[in-house]
Amino acid sequence: MIINKEKCLKCGGCVSVCPVQALKLESELKCDNDKCIKCKACINFCPVGALKLEVSK
Ligand code: SF4
Ligand code: SF4
Numbered sequence: 001m002i003i004n005k006e007k008c009l010k011c012g013g014c015v016s017v018c019p020v021q022a023l024k025l026e027s028e029l030k031c032d033n034d035k036c037i038k039c040k041a042c043i044n045f046c047p048v049g050a051l052k053l054e055v056s057k
Contacts, residue, residue: 001031001042005051014042020034 001022004010008029015023023042029050035056 001033001036002052002054003029003031004050004052005017005029005033008049009050013045013047017041017045 006029010029012025014029015021015025018036018041018042019039020035020037022032022037024030024032038053040053042057
């Protein structure tokens with residue numbers, strides 16, 4: 001998960017929609033990529049398009 005920190009409003013919405021609690025909002029938003037199941041719920045939720053999924057091979 002790639003977080004565009006310039007776009008992110010730190011609204012916390014993506015944190016609450018994540019089914020596996022991979023996202024954490026502290027001083028900035030962070031994603032635990034080992035937990036992330038790539039469901040894209042956070043991407044669909046984010047009002048400013050700050051989240052992107054990096055396609056890993
Ligand atoms: S893609 Fe899904 S599992 Fe991964 S951080 Fe976003 S909401 Fe959580
Ligand atoms: S939903 Fe978007 S703007 Fe809100 S905290 Fe998540 S990444 Fe940032």
